[in-house]
Amino acid sequence: MEVIVMDNAFEISKAVSSIIIDEVKKNPKAVLGFATGASPVETYKRMIEAYKDGKVSFKDVTTFNLDEYCGLEREDENSYFYFMKDNLFGKTDVDFEKVNFLSGDEAQSEKNCREYEEKIAAAGGIDIQLLGIGTNGHIGFNEPSESFSDGPFKVKLTQSTIDSNSKYFKDKKMPGYALTMGIGDIMRAKKIILIATGESKANAVFKMVKGEVTPSCPASVLQNHGDAVIYLDKESAKLL
Ligand code: F6R
DSSP states (O other), rough: EEEEESSSSSHHHHHHHHHHHHHHHHHHHEEEEOSSSSSHHHHHHHHHHHHHHTTTOTTTOEEEEEEEETOOOOOSSSSSSHHHHHHHHGGGGOOOGGGEEOOOOOHHHHHHHHHHHHHHHTTSSSSSEEOOOTTTTTTTBOOOHHHHHHHOOOEOOOOHHHHHHGGGGSSSSSEEEEEEEHHHHTTSSSSSEEOHOOOOOOHHHHHHHOOOOTTTTTGGGGGTTTEEEEEETTTTTTOO
């Protein structure tokens, strides 16, 4: 695990977007794993700028997102699909045919999880997986638990996650369940980039980087990945 501390979120977004853009230039058919939430938004802005400046095309990339809330339609503006459309895909030439998402359709969740794992394998695995970290140490929606998950699964969200994310739900109650890629799926990515900013992440960052590898802090598993790079601002790194 490599840890890089930068001045602010803007500097991080420049560094992370150039890694992704360089990968896509080298391999236009790259398989990219994306996260939602506040942490990657600046990076997505830099990617959109690079696309608009004619520096890169994303038309041949395949994408997989980490997670989706149960019970939300894609068109629901609270869904993570909508978030990605709004913050990246719809503002670049990403081909929606190559966009993969866990579905919010609860009745189909087991089938969806199985098929998602098969699709990741059929795409040849994920080249770069982007991650954020929850204040409780979650990655994707792998909440603290007693064992590390492997493939995608349905998860009951913890109160800490509900407290952090409820603010995004203006017109309805936040779902209590989500589908998420498992820790195994994340760890099989060839390269992992995690972004954390702000003081509220300092404790989770400390446990991820300096703590023991334990499913009670799921992000700590990244210590065992051969190519995981953690980008922090000064506030999130303050306990290291
Ligand atoms: C979202 C996801 C989550 C977030 C984490 C941090 O797809 O997988 O693990 O990355 O909850 O969220 P923010 O970036 O909003 O602080």
